[in-house]
Amino acid sequence: MLKKIRNIFLIVLLVIVFIWTFYFLYQKSQKPPEVFNTISPFDTSIVKKTVATGSVTPRKEVNMKSQVSGIIEKLYIEAGQQIKQGDIIAKIKIIPNMLNLANAENRLNSAKLNFDNSRLEYERNKTLFDQSVISRAEFQAFELRLKTSGEELSAAENQLQIIKEGVSKSSGAVSNTMVKATISGMVLDVPVKEGGQVIESNTFNEGTTIASVANMGEMIFEGKLDESEVGKVKTGMDIVLTIGAIDKESFNAKLEYIAPKGITENGAIQFLIRASISKNKDAFLRAGYSANADIILARKDKVLSIPESVLQFEKEKAYVEIETKPNVFEKKFIKTGLSDGINIEVTEGLKRENKIKQPTLVAPGESS
Secondary structure, eight states: OHHHHHHHHHHHHHHHHHHHHHHHHHHHHSOOOOOOOEEOOEEEEEEEEEEEEEEEEESSEEEEEOSSOEEEEEEOOOTTOEEOTTOEEEEEEEOOOHHHHHHHHHHHHHHHHHHHHHHHHHHHHHHHHHTTSSOHHHHHHHHHHHHHHHHHHHHHHHHHHHHHHSOOTTTTTOOTTEEEOSSOEEEEEOOOOTTOEEOOOOSSOOOOEEEEEEOTTSEEEEEEEEHHHHTTOOTTOEEEEEETTSTTOEEEEEEEEEOSSOEEETTEEEEEEEEEEEOOTTOOOOTTOEEEEEEEEEEEEEEEEEEGGGOEEETTEEEEEEEEETTEEEEEEOEEEEEOSSEEEEEESOOTTOOEEOOOOOOTTOOO
16 A cells, blocks of 8 residues: 555656656746837937048138249247247358359450440540530440440449349349248248258249248138038038037037039049038137038928937838837838937927837847
8 A cells, every 4th residue: 555655656756747847847948028219209409411531721821932043051940939020030141143143244345345445435435525526416325335335334344243242233222042931820830941942933943942831710610521511501500610639619610612523532533522610719720730521401400300220111101110009019101300310300200109119129149
């Protein structure tokens, strides 16, 4: 009897273990119910924009060049210095061309000989005129010849002095060897040094730049816009300018120029754009700062919006899934408006109290 009870107990125990194991495996094979996160529509400002890259430059920048060739004897400026129009920025020491110098000296010697000969003839004939030996008409010819030879001598002396020193006697203190600023502003760069050689600016040569001077009070943005975007913009549009070197501050600008002709860069067509920058008096923008320009194409403030990531499409119609019961969702077709690529305006079909299903993020390697 006892043995029979023990056998029954073992059989019941085995049945219980089998049932428990089966239930455990079944429960483990079942996925837990998926709970979705939801989000409600919200009011926000949506700004549609396109971006151009470029740099900040002065509107008016002038390269100062020498009118004579020679050696820089003295520099009176340095980069970062404020100067005024007419200030002397450099002094040039003339290094004369030997051929021109020789020709000028020969011309001067010939002019001296002509002048000395004309003066002797004048003095001799003046005595004859005073003695009434020759007429006034005859004497005037010698007088004119003396004046003419005197002018030639003066011109030869001036030419020789210009070749040697860059200045003539007749010009007085005015000298091409003193390079003066043509505009007022800040010296941006002085690419030459004392003792360096400069070449004069003329029709055939741009000449050596002694200094770059700019008005730093009026800055502009110059950048390039891709051909796919240039058709969306027009002059007068607002721009928000961000400068990498200046943290936590942006600048307002106004688009004032779009190039009528594009240029090819890296296989793409780019169009030059220019915008005037509005800045407060305390802000200092350095020439050459790299900058990004957000060109505002359209803007709407405080409009009902949703994240664009929750938007789905069926036959080109937009819809979202809204919660009707806890963790139960149904399709809701909506109409949309302006988008900035992150949020999109909802013009019809949603209320602020609606709860919208957010998409489940799928981990790499998993299937949805």
